[in-house]
Amino acid sequence: MAERRLVRVGSALALVLAALVVSGFVIVATGHNPFPAFGALARGSGVDWPLQWIPGNPLGVQPLMAKANLIATLVQATPLVFTGLAVSVALQAGLFNIGGTGQMVVGALFGFVITDAITGPFGITVGLLAGALGGAALGAVAGAFKGFRNVNEVISTIMLNYIAVFAIRNLVGIGGALQDVSTAQGTTSELNSHSVLPVLWGNVQGVHVGAVLALLAAGIYKVVINRTPFGFAIRAVGANGSAASYSGISVRRVTVAAFAMAGAFGGLAGAIEIAGVQHRVTENFVASTQIGFVGIAVALLGRSTASGVVFASLLFAALDSGARALSGAFPSDLARPLATVIQGTIILLVGVEAILRRRLERHRVPVVEGAST
Amino acid sequence: MIRRFAPVATIIAALVALTIVSGAFRSSLTIGLVGATLRYSTPLVLAGLGSLVAERSGVTNIGLEGLMLTGAFFGIWGADITGSWVGGILVAAVTGALLATVHGIFCIHLQANQGISGVALTVLATGVTSLSFRAIYGSSGTPTVSRIPSISLPLNWVPLIGDQISKLNVLVWAAILAVPIVAMFLEKTPWGTRLSAVGEHPQAAATVGIPVFKYRYSAVIFSGVLAALAGAYLSFGLLGSFSEGMSAGRGFIALAVVIFGGWRAGGVLIAAALFSFTSALGDSLQTNAAVSANLVSLLPYAATLVVLVVANRATAAPSALGKPFARQ
Numbered sequence: 001m002a003e004r005r006l007v008r009v010g011s012a013l014a015l016v017l018a019a020l021v022v023s024g025f026v027i028v029a030t031g032h033n034p035f036p037a038f039g040a041l042a043r044g045s046g047v048d049w050p051l052q053w054i055p056g057n058p059l060g061v062q063p064l065m066a067k068a069n070l071i072a073t074l075v076q077a078t079p080l081v082f083t084g085l086a087v088s089v090a091l092q093a094g095l096f097n098i099g100g101t102g103q104m105v106v107g108a109l110f111g112f113v114i115t116d117a118i119t120g121p122f123g124i125t126v127g128l129l130a131g132a133l134g135g136a137a138l139g140a141v142a143g144a145f146k147g148f149r150n151v152n153e154v155i156s157t158i159m160l161n162y163i164a165v166f167a168i169r170n171l172v173g174i175g176g177a178l179q180d181v182s183t184a185q186g187t188t189s190e191l192n193s194h195s196v197l198p199v200l201w202g203n204v205q206g207v208h209v210g211a212v213l214a215l216l217a218a219g220i221y222k223v224v225i226n227r228t229p230f231g232f233a234i235r236a237v238g239a240n241g242s243a244a245s246y247s248g249i250s251v252r253r254v255t256v257a258a259f260a261m262a263g264a265f266g267g268l269a270g271a272i273e274i275a276g277v278q279h280r281v282t283e284n285f286v287a288s289t290q291i292g293f294v295g296i297a298v299a300l301l302g303r304s305t306a307s308g309v310v311f312a313s314l315l316f317a318a319l320d321s322g323a324r325a326l327s328g329a330f331p332s333d334l335a336r337p338l339a340t341v342i343q344g345t346i347i348l349l350v351g352v353e354a355i356l357r358r359r360l361e362r363h364r365v366p367v368v369e370g371a372s373t
Numbered sequence: 374m375i376r377r378f379a380p381v382a383t384i385i386a387a388l389v390a391l392t393i394v395s396g397a398f399r400s401s402l403t404i405g406l407v408g409a410t411l412r413y414s415t416p417l418v419l420a421g422l423g424s425l426v427a428e429r430s431g432v433t434n435i436g437l438e439g440l441m442l443t444g445a446f447f448g449i450w451g452a453d454i455t456g457s458w459v460g461g462i463l464v465a466a467v468t469g470a471l472l473a474t475v476h477g478i479f480c481i482h483l484q485a486n487q488g489i490s491g492v493a494l495t496v497l498a499t500g501v502t503s504l505s506f507r508a509i510y511g512s513s514g515t516p517t518v519s520r521i522p523s524i525s526l527p528l529n530w531v532p533l534i535g536d537q538i539s540k541l542n543v544l545v546w547a548a549i550l551a552v553p554i555v556a557m558f559l560e561k562t563p564w565g566t567r568l569s570a571v572g573e574h575p576q577a578a579a580t581v582g583i584p585v586f587k588y589r590y591s592a593v594i595f596s597g598v599l600a601a602l603a604g605a606y607l608s609f610g611l612l613g614s615f616s617e618g619m620s621a622g623r624g625f626i627a628l629a630v631v632i633f634g635g636w637r638a639g640g641v642l643i644a645a646a647l648f649s650f651t652s653a654l655g656d657s658l659q660t661n662a663a664v665s666a667n668l669v670s671l672l673p674y675a676a677t678l679v680v681l682v683v684a685n686r687a688t689a690a691p692s693a694l695g696k697p698f699a700r701q
Binding site for chain 2: 296342343
């Protein structure tokens with residue numbers, strides 16, 4: 001087992017490296033030197049923050065800058081863990097959940113409305129639950145369409161994304177029922193300062209309680225998938241639907257339930273992002289957020305394992321916050337699409353890597369019981 | 374027999390109804406609906422027909438969206454550097470074919486998960502087109518290029534809709550003409566029959582000597598070229614400019630169109646016309662009935678979903694769709 005885990009971690013690292021090499025060529029193609037660009041990317045993500053304690057600080061780390069960058073990375077990683085789990089749950093059941101965006105914006109809206117109405121710590125708690133429920137409801141719709149009407153879940157979740165996004169834009173946009181008319185902009189009012197998630201590290205936009213909840217969610221995911229009958233049913237359906245069906249598992253029910261659980265994670269991503277960072281639902285956020293979509297790359301790179309999702313979230317958050325800090329070495333307006341190219345390459349390579357591993361395992365000589373260490 | 378004529382009858386009935394509605398009322402709500410429906414249909418029909426051929430061979434191409442974006446950007450770039458819309462179309466077709474070949478290598482040779490490869494293609498193409506757009510054109514946007522022209526046909530005599538169909542873009546006509554051509558190819562030629570055999574039962578097809586990989590590669594590359602043309606139509610046919618992510622989910626709607634169309638060329642046309650009519654009606658509602666732009670934008674996606682749920686067509690899918698074939 002330990003050896004297999006090592007292989008898994010190693011191949012994930014090799015994959016990221018390969019994606020960086022590919023994007024290096026992309027940087028060269030745009031007429032820039034990839035090495036300073038990658039250096040700036042790394043510094044912008046704040047990974048150099050612990051290096052300031054090397055005696056004498058030989059790398060010249062600027063402590064305040066590095067701290068701010070690292071905080072930005074952690075704040076961005078928080079919702080990615082949830083959308084990554086939203087994709088992972090579905091993948092375990094052999095389903096492809098592209099609906100993270102829709103589940104997230106529904107969760108954001110539900111969470112905001114409930115928290116804003118009740119207010120205070122109790123309001124936040126109920127608001128997060130409402131966000132999870134809203135996302136779960138949207139997920140369950142896709143699950144039911146798949147289970148009962150055999151509608152391809154990739155297409156249905158994408159359609160539901162557009163429907164959810166446009167419906168909520170209609171609510172919070174100018175003239176919408178939830179728009180704050182005093183601002184003359186497409187946004188709701190702001191949560192009061194007692195109704196937002198407390199910040200643990202940093203100032204206003206610091207690392208908030210949501211980061212702890214993200215780790216907790218990853219733990220719950222791990223236990224549910226590996227240690228409960230429901231998790232077993234999900235994995236059985238994912239491994240072989242007809243075999244699971246013959247063994248008495250209702251594939252339909254598991255499909256709906258798995259999609260509901262996926263949606264709950266997606267909804268939490270939105271509710272926590274609003275309660276922890278945005279504090280209001282803006283039309284712009286609903287229309288342009290990439291958190292749901294990046295969750296796909298997170299889950300694939302993290303192999304749908306709890307720890308894998310956490311690390312992949314950190315990596316993609318680092319890429320994104322690092323990209324924003326680029327300026328001299330690489331034009332900052334090109335940085336965001338570059339991060340997308342790296343993500344796309346990683347998803348593509350995940351596909352290949354699975355094949356290579358399968359071929360490798362086919363040729364491996366079976367280990368004789370007792371002969372191995 | 375009824376099954377075979379049902380699509381044709383539906384089209385005729387729909388067109389007649391549309392004609393009566395748009396003509397008889399002559400209200401501002403219905404003027405131009407036929408032309409708008411045709412314009413919205415074109416990218417869906419082109420990408421849908423390509424996807425139909427690929428799926429008939431057993432390969433799903435979820436990356437249509439990415440291929441459309443590729444055609445949209447590199448098409449207008451090609452028209453810019455060659456100074457001619459023909460050059461733009463060629464560049465779009467070649468880049469679409471190249472990206473589709475990547476999908477082919479992953480799904481056919483390497484037997485990768487077709488869903489993952491398709492999503493990767495879309496993410497990659499979104500990044501590459503945005504990056505290239507910003508690197509080459511920056512904040513000023515794409516320049517004025519040689520546009521795909523419209524052709525005027527002496528069709529003004531047609532009652533009620535003559536003025537709407539007498540001047541249409543070359544690619545609108547190409548999309549309409551492509552429907553019977555693809556239908557004939559799939560249903561009446563030996564290549565079409567073999568392609569379907571490859572999609573239904575690749576092992577059996579291979580046993581009788583049909584080169585499965587060759588058919589699947591050709592089908593996937595064809596779908597790439599058509600999806601890229603759909604994108605080219607959007608950027609330098611319809612609008613004359615490129616914007617990031619401009620395909621706006623049309624690639625995914627094209628996938629739904631194939632399913633709703635029951636994996637037949639005529640069905641693709643009907644399904645595309647239905648969704649496009651919803652979009653066109655939505656536009657009209659926005660301008661004439663002051664319905665919110667966001668709700669109007671939601672309509673075609675909701676219609677797609679409703680139709681998929683009601684139609685429940687999955688049984689018409691090629692048997693080996695999405696399953697890789699291991700060459701012995």
